[in-house]
Amino acid sequence: MKWQLKEPTFGDIIRVKAGSFYHYGIYVSDEEIIQFGLSPIARSGMSDGQIEVCTSNVEGFLLGEFLEVGVCDKKDKRRNSPKQTVAIARSRLGEKGYHILYNNCEHFANECYLGEKYSSQTEDVRELFRNLPVADVYLATLPESEKFEKLYPKARQSEIKAISNSQVKKEKYYVWKLLEHAVKTSFAKKITDLTFEKSPSGKWLCDGCEFSLSHSHNLLCVAVSKAPIGVDVEKIQAPRIDISREILNADELSVYETLEEDVKPKFLIEAWTKKESLFKIKNVKAVSREEFRSLQGNVVQKTVCISGEDYSLSIATSTPDKIKIFESVVLK
């Protein structure tokens, strides 16, 4: 609907700015505007139960602001004539049941005018929240128990069942259980509400959210988002063999070589998790060693201490300011 500053006529839908939102009504005459409650400014302090469909004159509706008249555009279909609009509005005088989300002044006016109960204002706010970026990271320690229950989807369960290494099997099982927790907490969804499939690169994908999994020793990590996200954790310890030239690019290597021996493992592991998180966000099967060393992008890094041991955590995301880390999730 388009809104114009013009003289209203009998049966028009009208609105007026009331703070950040608009107050809506049906125009009958300058002495009779039918509306669901007076303007929020005029009814301050009233409970929802006290609000009812009422009339005011045009001054009482506008409270000094400008009047706008609704004009249907191609999207809107007006089902009610001006006469029907006014008749419906009048028939509802005294009606209660105001609800800020489901039965407000805009719902009322649209129902009388368009024949459709609808509030564009509440839909706009909903859209704002639906588009809110999410970059939630969940950390949990591997439980001592080994209680392998059924997993969803079946293909993931079969994949885990086929793993012969008991430690890897346990980590993969529980990181998926952590994903179940993450999906429920971040998106209020059950994992069974989502559809999973494996991409050609071998990465698990789902239709309801983006996610990334990582596990190292006893630490499990899951990141979930609405946009691609990559996460990697690794225990900070000296590698058994020198892998610096496999991980570091020339600039990083020149810094690495100037470091004291005791800080080298941390530098190396941080570089490794950073590049692993960037690799995961790319969703490709493999990159060349040179490409891996050169990976660059938005990565947030953190050192987390679990049971007295330090881990490097790297999160690659386009919304680093939205990262929320939920530590110490307890898995059953």
Add this chain to the structure above:
Amino acid sequence: MERDNIRAKLREILELALGAKAQEILKNCSDSSDLVSDLGLNSVGILYVVIGIEEIFSISFENACFGDFKTVGDVIDYIEKKTV
């Protein structure tokens, strides 16, 4: 859902509802903070919070009244019960 997780997500909703001064207002926010007198939520702010809770936690307020909640803790209690 765990209370700490609910609290973190509710804070995000409150940040959007309170606008520019959110960080300053929420600095001293606790479960006992009054939604109106401490946080200064007006009717528009409440609309944002209610819609935010519906969207983020998949809870319907159709049969509930936000006016029943006085403090941040009351809202967390409600979400906790609804997300068991």
